[in-house]
Every structure is written in C-alpha cells, then in structure tokens.
Amino acid sequence: MCCAGTRVTAAIRRFYLPFATIITAEVTPVEIEAKYAISDPAVFDTLVDLRAVGRYTLRPTGEREVVDHYLDTADRDLLKAGYACRLREQGGDGQWLLTVKGLGKAEGAVHEREEYECDVPGGSAPPDWPECPAREIVWRLSHGRALAELFVLRQLRVHRAVEDGERAVGELSLDTVNADIAGHKTLTRELEIELEPSGTREDLEALHAELQPYALAPAPQSKFERALALLDGHADIRKRKKKRALGVRADEPMAEAGRKILRFHFERMLSNEDDTRKGEDIEALHHMRVATRRQRAAFRIVSPYFKRKSTEPFRDELRTLADFLGAVRDLDVLIESAERYRSSLRREAAAAFTPLLEEWGRRRDEARHGLLRHLDSDEYRDFTTRYQEFLSSPGAGVKDGADSTPHPQQVRHVLPAEVWDHYGRVRAYETVMTWASIETIHSLRIEAKRLRYLLEFFAEVLEPGLGGAVESLVRLQDHIGELHDADVTIGLLRDFLMRHAQTSASPAVGDVVGRYLKQTEGRLRKLQRTLKKPWKRVAGKPLRNSLARGVARL
Numbered sequence: 310m311c312c313a314g315t316r317v318t319a320a321i322r323r324f325y326l327p328f329a330t331i332i333t334a335e336v337t338p339v340e341i342e343a344k345y346a347i348s349d350p351a352v353f354d355t356l357v358d359l360r361a362v363g364r365y366t367l368r369p370t371g372e373r374e375v376v377d378h379y380l381d382t383a384d385r386d387l388l389k390a391g392y393a394c395r396l397r398e399q400g401g402d403g404q405w406l407l408t409v410k411g412l413g414k415a416e417g418a419v420h421e422r423e424e425y426e427c428d429v430p431g432g433s434a435p436p437d438w439p440e441c442p443a444r445e446i447v448w449r450l451s452h453g454r455a456l457a458e459l460f461v462l463r464q465l466r467v468h469r470a471v472e473d474g475e476r477a478v479g480e481l482s483l484d485t486v487n488a489d490i491a492g493h494k495t496l497t498r499e500l501e502i503e504l505e506p507s508g509t510r511e512d513l514e515a516l517h518a519e520l521q522p523y524a525l526a527p528a529p530q531s532k533f534e535r536a537l538a539l540l541d542g543h544a545d546i547r548k549r550k551k552k553r554a555l556g557v558r559a560d561e562p563m564a565e566a567g568r569k570i571l572r573f574h575f576e577r578m579l580s581n582e583d584d585t586r587k588g589e590d591i592e593a594l595h596h597m598r599v600a601t602r603r604q605r606a607a608f609r610i611v612s613p614y615f616k617r618k619s620t621e622p623f624r625d626e627l628r629t630l631a632d633f634l635g636a637v638r639d640l641d642v643l644i645e646s647a648e649r650y651r652s653s654l655r656r657e658a659a660a661a662f663t664p665l666l667e668e669w670g671r672r673r674d675e676a677r678h679g680l681l682r683h684l685d686s687d688e689y690r691d692f693t694t695r696y697q698e699f700l701s702s703p704g705a706g707v708k709d710g711a712d713s714t715p716h717p718q719q720v721r722h723v724l725p726a727e728v729w730d731h732y733g734r735v736r737a738y739e740t741v742m743t744w745a746s747i748e749t750i751h752s753l754r755i756e757a758k759r760l761r762y763l764l765e766f767f768a769e770v771l772e773p774g775l776g777g778a779v780e781s782l783v784r785l786q787d788h789i790g791e792l793h794d795a796d797v798t799i800g801l802l803r804d805f806l807m808r809h810a811q812t813s814a815s816p817a818v819g820d821v822v823g824r825y826l827k828q829t830e831g832r833l834r835k836l837q838r839t840l841k842k843p844w845k846r847v848a849g850k851p852l853r854n855s856l857a858r859g860v861a862r863l
Contacts, residue, residue: 340410340424342479342503343513345525349649350791351825352523353498354832357467357483363519365512367469367481375399375464379533380456390450393533396429404428409443412534418527419513460536463487471502471516478508486532489780490539496787499532500525524652559721559770559863564707566720567611570766572700574603579693585634586684588677591641598634601627606762610727614718619706623699626692633680640673642794643801650825661817662825665805721863724767728860731760732853739848742841747796750840754789757782757847764859772859781846788836788843795833802826 347353360367376398381387387394387409397406407429413422427441435456438444447456469481484499502516530538555573557566578600584593608624644666651662683689699705717723738745738753745753761782764775802822809819846852 338424339421340413340503341419341421341508341510341513342501343418343517344415344420344528344531345418345500345520346528347483347498347500347523347525349646349653350498351646351650351828351832352525352653353483353485354835355653355828356500356523358831362471362516364473365478365516365519366472368472370468370470370480372465372467373399375466377462377464377532379459379462379536381459382451382454383457386450386452386454387447388537392446392450393531394447394456395533398431403431405431405433407438407441407443409446410531410533412531415529417529418517419510420531460488460490460540462532462536471508471512473512476507477505478512479504487784488536488539489776490536494780494783495539499528522653522655554769555766557720557767557769559724560719562614562707562718563611563720563723564614564718565703566767567607567614568700568703570607570611571604574600574607575696575700578604582684586681591638591645594634594638594641598631598638601631601634602758603762603766605631606759607766609759610763610766614708615706616708619699623692623696626689626696630683630689633676633683636676637673637680639797640669640676643798644669644673646794646798647825650828654821657817658821661815661821664809664818665802665822665825668805669801720767720770724770724863725860727763728760728771728856731756731763732856735760736848742844747792747837750789751793754786754793757785757789761786770863772855772862775855775859778852778855778859781843781852785843785847788840792833792836792840795829795836798829799826799833802829 347356360369378396378398380394380396391412393410393412395408395410397408399406405428407427409425411423413420415421425441425443425446427439427443429438429444435444435447435451435453438447463486465485467483469483471478471481480503482501482503484501486495486497486499488495488497500520502513504510504513555569557569578597581593581597581600584590585597588594605624605627608620608627612620612624647662647666647669651659651666654662717726734756735753738749738756741749761779764771764779764782768775802825806819806822806826809822
C-alpha cells in the first residue's frame with residue numbers, strides 16, 4: 310500500500326551500513342488506515358457491490374492477487390526493534406515490493422505507523438536490494454544477518470478509490486486472505502481504508518459511521534500481528550504436545566496400513582463424541598463428521614485387501630452415522646450464515662427475518678434428536694465395540710493369497726497407481742468445466758476430496774513437499790463447498806418463500822428473505838465465475854510434478 314500522508318520529525322536518524330555512517334534529517338512517511346474484520350461472506354459480497362457509502366463514492370480500480378512473504382532474522386531482531394519486513398509478489402515484471410512497517414499503534418480500527426517501500430528484484434536478499442530507507446532499516450537492525458521467512462499470506466484484493474466529490478480521500482480494499490501457518494489453514498476477509506494525503510481522520514470517522522449497518526468488527530491487530538500470534542501459538546502447542554503420526558510404512562501391507570489409518574480417525578471420532586452430545590460447540594460435531602468421512606474414504610482405498618464380509622458391516626455403520634451427523638451439520642452451516650446476515654440488518658428487518666431462522670432451528674433440533682437417539686442406541690454401541698476389536702487385531706479380516714503369483718500388496722507397490730488413478734478422476738473434469746452443472750461440480754469436489762485424503766493418509770511415505778498439492782486441493786474443495794452451500798440455501802429459501810406467500814400475511818418477511826435470496830444468488834454466480842482460479846492450480850503441471858516426486862520416492 311502506498312503511504313498515507315506524511316509527518317515531519319525533527320529527529321536525526323543514523324543508519325549504520327557496513328562501511329559508512331549516514332546521518333540525515335528525515336521525513337518519516339506514515340500510513341494511516343482503518344481495518345475491519347468481516348466474518349460473514351454474504352456481507353463481504355454486499356460490500357464488494359457497493360458504489361457509495363454516505364457522501365463518499367467508491368470507484369472500482371481493479372483487483373489483484375498478491376503473495377506476501379514476511380521475513381526476520383532467526384532471533385527476530387526486526388520485531389524486537391518494532392518493525393515488520395514484507396516482500397510482496399506483484400505483477401509480472403520480476404520486481405517485488407519491499408515494505409518495512411513500524412508496528413505502530415491502533416485506536417479501535419484506526420492504525421498509524423511508519424511505512425517505507427521500494428522495488429527490489431524478485432526473491433532477492435538484502436545485499437541485492439537497491440539503496441533505500443527500507444533496506445537501510447533492515448540492514449541496520451539485522452546487523453547484516455540472513456533473513457528467514459516467517460510465513461506467507463496470499464490475498465485477493467478488490468480495490469476502490471474513495472472520493473468525496475473531486476477530493477481523493479483514500480483507498481478501500483476488500484481482502485480475502487489465505488494463510489497456512491504451522492499446518493493451520495485460515496481464510497479471513499477484511500476491509501481496509503487507507504488515507505490519501507488529502508484524506509483526514511474526520512473522513513475515517515464518517516466512513517466508520519456509514520459502515521455501522523454492516524456490523525463490521527474493528528481489527529486492532531494487523532494481518533502480520535495476527536499471523537505471528539498464530540505462528541507462536543502453534544509453536545507452543547508443538548512444544549507441549551507433538552502431533553501423533555500414523556506410523557504408515559512403505560514396506561507394509563496395504564491392509565495393515567489401512568488399519569492404522571482407520572484406527573487413527575476412529576479415535577478422533579470418539580474423542581469428539583461427548584462434546585457432540587452436549588451440543589455446545591458445533592465444531593465438535595464437525596470434527597466428528599470429518600473423522601467419519603475420512604474412515605469411509607480410507608475404506609474405499611483399502612477394502613480390496615480385506616474380506617468383504619469383515620468390513621462391509623463397518624462401512625454400513627459409518628455411512629449411517631455420517632447421515633445423522635450430516636443432517637445436523639448442514640443446518641448448522643445454513644443457520645450460522647443466516648444469523649450473520651441477520652446481524653447486518655436494521656431492527657425491523659432483523660425481526661422480519663427471524664421466522665426463517667426459527668423454521669431452520671426447528672429442523673436442526675429434529676435432526677439433532679435423531680442423532681442423539683442413534684448415539685444412544687444398542688446398535689451404535691455394538692458397532693463401536695466390534696469395530697474397536699477389528700482395528701486392534703492385526704491380520705483380522707485380511708484376504709488370503711489365492712495363489713503363489715506375487716500381487717501388489719505393499720504400500721509402495723499399490724500407492725503409485727492409486728495416486729494417479731485418483732488424480733485422473735479429478736483431471737477428467739477438465740473436459741466439462743466450461744459447461745458443467747452444479748451437480749457435476751459437486752461430484753468434482755468429492756473426487757478432489759478423495760485425492761486429498763489419499764495424500765494425507767500416506768503423507769509419511771510420500772514426498773514431504775506435497776503440502777502445496779494438498780493446499781491446492783483444499784482451496785478447490787472449499788470453493789466448491791461454498792458454491793454447494795449457496796445452491797442448497799437458494800433451494801431452501803425459495804421453498805420458504807413459496808410457502809410463506811400462501812400462509813403469511815406479512816410482506817416484510819417475504820421482502821427481507823427475498824433480499825437474502827437475491828444476495829445468495831449473486832454469490833453463487835460469483836463462485837461459478839471464479840471457480841477457474843482454484844481449478845487451474847489443481848489441473849496444472851506444478852501439482853502433477855509434485856505428485857510425480859512423491860511417487861518416485863516410493
């Protein structure tokens with residue numbers, strides 16, 4: 310971001326270089342901006358469509374994808390001195406943008422901090438950077454020591470010029486931020502307004518007031534500060550408790566590798582059962598459902614190496630459990646999104662929107678009662694007992710060799726074909742992507758998820774660098790998941806409106822739910838338009854090269 314206004318300081322700054330001391334009176338560039346967190350994707354989409362806020366016009370100036378690399382020494386010398394160093398990939402000219410920012414201070418949503426910027430060769434180190442204040446600060450504080458990458462943030466930024474008549478007030482940016490920090494993936498959405506030299510704090514206050522109906526949360530921490538806290542928090546967790554590995558080996562039979570995978574996710578399923586029963590944290594039910602799905606995916610891969618009668622009952626029980634969990638989880642997602650939309654409405658509209666939430670809440674309660682009845686049933690308890698015994702008994706249910714001819718049985722013999730078969734099932738969709746229906750796209754999500762699970766199940770024996778391939782699959786899966794959720798929401802909203810028109814005398818209910826329907830339809834269209842971005846990463850050569858390296862390692 311470019312500097313917002315300047316402040317003249319009387320201080321004399323000294324920058325110590327290897328062979329010279331530069332003493333200079335300096336003008337300190339200061340960035341002033343307001344930052345807000347956006348929790349509801351629907352609100353984010355509404356803000357993207359805005360062309361005015363109060364008296365201020367919002368003129369579209371484009372959108373761009375950027376990749377931000379944050380750097381520091383091993384001892385974090387820059388952070389200790391109160392600075393953050395960022396290299397931003399942008400454009401195709403080979404130049405990256407070096408930015409050094411003071412950590413500054415924040416008052417609510419408003420941040421004020423020093424900012425120095427200059428262009429540097431892409432991927433270069435400080436000795437290769439051109440002379441500029443940003444480089445001088447880094448060199449002085451690091452004492453010439455090498456910089457290491459702390460983390461990477463990837464953003465899609467939608468830009469708007471904020472104008473008050475002829476006066477340039479600032480730049481508004483709507484950011485979708487993806488991070489993968491210490492194995493923890495996050496997706497956040499933010500709104501930033503950075504002042505231009507002719508913008509004032511009074512403008513920020515006025516814009517803040519106009520944005521109140523959207524229930525935005527002031528963000529007192531920068532993206533860097535939040536990511537750093539996440540990095541340090543997960544580092545502490547790793548010190549306290551290392552993640553348990555599955556223990557899969559390349560030279561063991563697929564059946565026994567599968568048993569390890571199944572037992573790992575069965576234990577995760579059970580560990581979330583108590584909190585799922587309590588119903589206080591919807592994420593517990595989500596985790597239990599994911600663990601159930603992963604077991605079903607694992608059975609698809611390893612069942613050919615077991616006798617059918619030994620595994621089929623367990624697969625049937627897992628399918629039944631998944632249906633009960635899914636019925637509740639799908640409504641949890643719908644209600645959570647709808648509640649965020651209601652929170653952005655004025656009081657009268659929010660009241661008119663409540664009947665929809667009440668109806669969906671009743672459906673969720675019914676689904677939850679069905680789930681609890683199943684978890685309390687003798688059939689479920691018998692299943693978990695028998696399944697636990699099967700998973701704890703090496704050799705149980707394994708097929709016998711039919712003859713003396715060697716057949717692929719070990720992980721290293723079977724996995725290469727499984728990887729390419731799964732990838733082929735995903736890539737086959739390139740023949741229909743330009744006209745595929747929503748149902749077809751949802752089938753693509755299922756195939757992408759199966760490939761992702763395969764890579765994660767056998768991550769210990771594949772190339773460690775497959776994390777990027779998994780990340781690409783997750784992005785595609787999440788994108789299509791949002792698309793599917795929007796499609797399901799649209800169907801339910803239309804059903805509600807049809808019945809409401811016949812049974813209710815309140816036009817306000819139909820009006821506010823109709824606006825939510827229109828907004829969701831707009832989001833669906835946008836997700837369909839932008840699907841090609843995550844798809845290209847999955848269908849592209851870099852991902853195939855990663856898979857090839859992983860397979861070659863076997």
